[in-house]
Amino acid sequence: MAYVAIADRGQELDHPHSFVTKYIWSQDHKVIAIQYSITAIAVGLVALALSFAMRLQLAFPDTFSFIDPTAYYQSVTMHGMIMVIYLLTALFLGGFGNYLIPLQLGARDMVFPFMNMLSYWVYLLSVIVLLASFFTPGGPTGAGWTLYPPQAILPGTPGAEWGILMMLGSLALFIVAFTMGGLNYVTTVLQARTRGMTLMRMPLSVWGIFMATILGLLAFPALFVSAVMMLFDRLLGTSFFMPAVLSMGEQLETGGGSPVLFQHLFWFFGHPEVYIVALPAFGIVSDLLSVHARKNIFGYRMMVWAIVAIGALSFIVWAHHMYVSGMNPYFGFFFATTTLIIAVPTAIKVYNWVLTLWKGDIHLTVPMLFAIGFIFTFINGGLTGLFLGNVVVDLPLSDTYFVVAHFHLVMGVSPVLVVCGAIYHWYPKIAGRMLNDSLGKLHFWLTFIGTYAIYFPMYYLGILGLPRRYYSNGVTEFIPDSVNSVNVAITTAALFVGIAQLLFVLNLIISLRSGKKADGNPWRATTLEWQTPDTPPDHGNWGPELPTVYRWAYDFSVPGADKDFTPQNEPPAGQSA
Amino acid sequence: MAQDAALTSSGEVALPAGLKGVAGDWSADKQTFIVPWGKAMMWIFLLSDTFIFSCFLLSYMKVRISTPVPWPNPSEVFALSFGGDPIPLILIAIMTFVLITSSGTMAMAVNFGYRRDRAKTALLMLATALLGATFVGMQAFEWTKLIVDEGVRPWANPMGAPQFGSSFFMITGFHGLHVSAGVIYLLVVAWRVWSGFYDRKGTYETVEVAGLYWHFVDLVWVFIFAFFYLW
Numbered sequence: 001m002a003y004v005a006i007a008d009r010g011q012e013l014d015h016p017h018s019f020v021t022k023y024i025w026s027q028d029h030k031v032i033a034i035q036y037s038i039t040a041i042a043v044g045l046v047a048l049a050l051s052f053a054m055r056l057q058l059a060f061p062d063t064f065s066f067i068d069p070t071a072y073y074q075s076v077t078m079h080g081m082i083m084v085i086y087l088l089t090a091l092f093l094g095g096f097g098n099y100l101i102p103l104q105l106g107a108r109d110m111v112f113p114f115m116n117m118l119s120y121w122v123y124l125l126s127v128i129v130l131l132a133s134f135f136t137p138g139g140p141t142g143a144g145w146t147l148y149p150p151q152a153i154l155p156g157t158p159g160a161e162w163g164i165l166m167m168l169g170s171l172a173l174f175i176v177a178f179t180m181g182g183l184n185y186v187t188t189v190l191q192a193r194t195r196g197m198t199l200m201r202m203p204l205s206v207w208g209i210f211m212a213t214i215l216g217l218l219a220f221p222a223l224f225v226s227a228v229m230m231l232f233d234r235l236l237g238t239s240f241f242m243p244a245v246l247s248m249g250e251q252l253e254t255g256g257g258s259p260v261l262f263q264h265l266f267w268f269f270g271h272p273e274v275y276i277v278a279l280p281a282f283g284i285v286s287d288l289l290s291v292h293a294r295k296n297i298f299g300y301r302m303m304v305w306a307i308v309a310i311g312a313l314s315f316i317v318w319a320h321h322m323y324v325s326g327m328n329p330y331f332g333f334f335f336a337t338t339t340l341i342i343a344v345p346t347a348i349k350v351y352n353w354v355l356t357l358w359k360g361d362i363h364l365t366v367p368m369l370f371a372i373g374f375i376f377t378f379i380n381g382g383l384t385g386l387f388l389g390n391v392v393v394d395l396p397l398s399d400t401y402f403v404v405a406h407f408h409l410v411m412g413v414s415p416v417l418v419v420c421g422a423i424y425h426w427y428p429k430i431a432g433r434m435l436n437d438s439l440g441k442l443h444f445w446l447t448f449i450g451t452y453a454i455y456f457p458m459y460y461l462g463i464l465g466l467p468r469r470y471y472s473n474g475v476t477e478f479i480p481d482s483v484n485s486v487n488v489a490i491t492t493a494a495l496f497v498g499i500a501q502l503l504f505v506l507n508l509i510i511s512l513r514s515g516k517k518a519d520g521n522p523w524r525a526t527t528l529e530w531q532t533p534d535t536p537p538d539h540g541n542w543g544p545e546l547p548t549v550y551r552w553a554y555d556f557s558v559p560g561a562d563k564d565f566t567p568q569n570e571p572p573a574g575q576s577a
Numbered sequence: 578m579a580q581d582a583a584l585t586s587s588g589e590v591a592l593p594a595g596l597k598g599v600a601g602d603w604s605a606d607k608q609t610f611i612v613p614w615g616k617a618m619m620w621i622f623l624l625s626d627t628f629i630f631s632c633f634l635l636s637y638m639k640v641r642i643s644t645p646v647p648w649p650n651p652s653e654v655f656a657l658s659f660g661g662d663p664i665p666l667i668l669i670a671i672m673t674f675v676l677i678t679s680s681g682t683m684a685m686a687v688n689f690g691y692r693r694d695r696a697k698t699a700l701l702m703l704a705t706a707l708l709g710a711t712f713v714g715m716q717a718f719e720w721t722k723l724i725v726d727e728g729v730r731p732w733a734n735p736m737g738a739p740q741f742g743s744s745f746f747m748i749t750g751f752h753g754l755h756v757s758a759g760v761i762y763l764l765v766v767a768w769r770v771w772s773g774f775y776d777r778k779g780t781y782e783t784v785e786v787a788g789l790y791w792h793f794v795d796l797v798w799v800f801i802f803a804f805f806y807l808w
Contacts, residue, residue, distance in 0.1 A: 111614040111618070112614070112618070179622070179625060182625075183618050183621055183622055183625075184618075186618075186621050187614055187617050187618045187621065190608065190609040190610065190617060191608045191609065191610065191612075191614050191617050192608070192614070193606060193607055193608065194606075194607070195606060195607060196606050197606050197607070198604055198605065198606045199603060199604070199609070200604065201606075217621065217624070217625040217628075218624070218625060218628050219628075220625075221625060221626075221628035221629040221631075221632055222628070222632050224629060224632075225629060225632035225633055225636065226632075228747070228751075229636060229747070232731065232743065232747065236731045236732055236743075237731075237732035238731050238732050238739070238740075238742075238743035238747075239640075239644075239732070239739055239740060239743065240636065240640055240740070240743060253732075255644075255645075255646075255739075256640070256643060256644030256645060256646055256738060256739065256740055257640055257643065257644070257740070258639055258640060258643040261636055261639045261640065261643070264639075265632060265636065268632075549606070
């Protein structure tokens with residue numbers, strides 16, 4: 001029997017009725033998306049607070065008694081891990097992925113809603129385990145977010161008693177949660193599109209999320225395996241990662257393991273992870289630019305292939321994080337080459353974004369401001385990545401503030417700008433109300449200028465040779481006094497940016513009640529999620545009939561058309577739906 | 578929309594052959610592969626799981642190379658004597674035979690599933706599950722022998738490198754968990770076959786999806802066998 005596609009089947013929907021099945025144990029992808037987003041943003045605010053602890057210590061050493069070296073290292077570690085995994089990965093894939101994939105593809109839901117629901121609850125559990133480590137004896141782990149052994153599990157490192165166990169356990173749970181969600185996203189994109197929605201008609205947001213999910217499904221296994229092995233090293237006394245170690249004057253019983261093995265496993269996950277966060281941002285920003293410049297995205301096919309190429313290349317560049325760990329020079333040569341090759345598809349994307357803006361009818365709405373801001377920070381962060389991809393240039397810059405600046409601009413600030421822009425863009429669909437415009441603009445300018453004020457000087461500090469992760473710089477010959485004044489300026493800027501994010505959260509909450517009512521398609525966009533019969537969309541999204549797609553997602557300002565956008569589900573002239 | 582155009586009078590989809598068919602699948606709307614969702618998802622999951630086992634095996638190879646202590650000879654460690662001289666790898670050979678046989682019964686179950694033969698499908702799945710359980714049982718015996726009789730521990734090993742015990746227990750343990758989970762999975766599906774659940778649903782696709790998982794677990798064992806016991 002031939003298999004019948006979902007779009008050709010009759011309606012088979014079982015609407016939930018009670019409050020609990022609708023909003024708590026919900027299997028609706030939209031509710032799960034909101035649950036994911038709220039949890040991720042909440043835990044992200046914790047990580048933001050931790051970054052204040054670091055910045056205050058760096059700017060005003062020996063002033064705040066509650067930031068001792070232990071607390072400082074714990075802040076560094078938890079800030080990094082939360083931001084990369086529990087905020088950005090969860091928000092882009094669990095949040096935006098869940099919300100946008102079915103709506104932009106014309107599906108009623110994910111293919112396995114129950115598993116989707118389970119994914120969120122396991123994610124929540126992993127967040128709870130992670131945050132619980134703050135309240136264990138010894139506190140959370142302070143091993144640095146890369147958790148390098150042997151130091152991560154040896155006494156002397158903060159949280160070596162409980163913190164590291166909770167961290168590894170929480171990561172394993174997160175991977176289980178991600179796998180359940182990720183299988184859903186990939187299968188939905190491949191198998192549950194509506195009539196007329198070919199892969200090459202999908203909005204770039206879905207392409208970015210789709211590719212990032214594939215990367216996640218193939219990269220997280222390496223993290224899972226390294227977490228299991230490190231748990232064994234810590235709990236059972238095995239020596240997977242443990243060489244012969246002299247710890248606190250005593251010879252440990254370990255020996256023969258390979259710490260570099262952990263680094264390989266970690267970065268085999270860690271580098272694709274960069275693109276797990278970046279690819280959804282690339283996709284979403286493409287859509288934002290196109291909608292708000294009222295122009296089709298420049299080079300759609302190239303954009304898709306660039307996403308695919310970046311995804312594939314991201315698996316063969318991982319050891320560029322390990323140039324200083326010691327390796328065969330030919331390996332360094334290989335990984336430097338592949339790293340620099342990745343710059344080609346990435347540059348194609350940047351050019352295409354700029355060319356999309358070229359002669360566009362640019363509306364400087366809040367989402368557009370964030371999207372343009374992203375181009376700036378991404379170019380800045382990305383170009384400095386070329387420095388770090390070269391072995392000889394990387395060696396002196398490794399483990400300095402140059403790396404901190406590069407990494408935060410390209411993978412921290414840039415995706416966060418896209419997240420903000422995307423929330424301003426889709427909030428009217430999610431909540432049925434517009435976000436406050438003036439607060440949004442204030443939020444943008446504070447964030448944009450503030451992040452530049454934070455990270456640009458860090459490049460300078462890095463070139464001076466200022467090492468990262470140091471609790472206090474002390475008195476050293478190569479660190480001039482001016483470093484301290486720069487640090488004070490950076491911390492001041494960081495506090496302003498932090499407050500700006502609170503404005504954003506405030507805006508989200510206030511506008512829920514008192515925002516201007518939004519109609520179904522306030523930005524006059526073409527993609528399917530703006531063509532739903534209800535706003536916010538009901539359970540099942542489309543009413544009795546699934547939409548039919550007749551065109552790509554970027555028919556803006558088509559010559560001869562009666563309006564400057566043509567929705568994807570509008571039939572060609574002379575043909576009725 | 579190539580598939581719709583190619584619908585034959587009986588409702589069967591005529592697929593273009595070769596690369597044209599592949600291109601047609603990927604440029605189609607609605608769905609890329611003409612398979613049920615569960616099957617597509619199982620394939621993707623198995624791809625992800627392949628990466629987990631590859632990482633485990635590569636890590637085992639790495640620590641085997643990095644440890645300065647000599648590695649025990651697996652032919653001697655896993656030898657078993659039945660009164661006479663010890664026979665190398667005999668238990669593993671039997672275990673492997675049992676597991677590969679279970680793949681055969683599983684394939685037959687899938688075949689009978691497509692013929693809607695409720696009883697034979699259920700019985701063959703039950704046989705598969707029993708063979709799987711036998712495998713896990715023999716693995717438990719092997720573990721007991723190593724732990725109790727020969728004093729091998731995850732952290733130490735009287736015969737040589739401690740990483741031998743660590744890798745062995747971790748990798749065979751993780752695989753054993755997969756087999757155990759598979760046995761439970763097979764039993765649940767077999768029960769549903771027996772109770773007529775899939776007859777009412779109109780499709781036996783779940784039997785094939787369970788079969789995919791089971792064959793995967795067997796295939797992984799072949800690699801573990803080759804890299805751990807034969808190397």
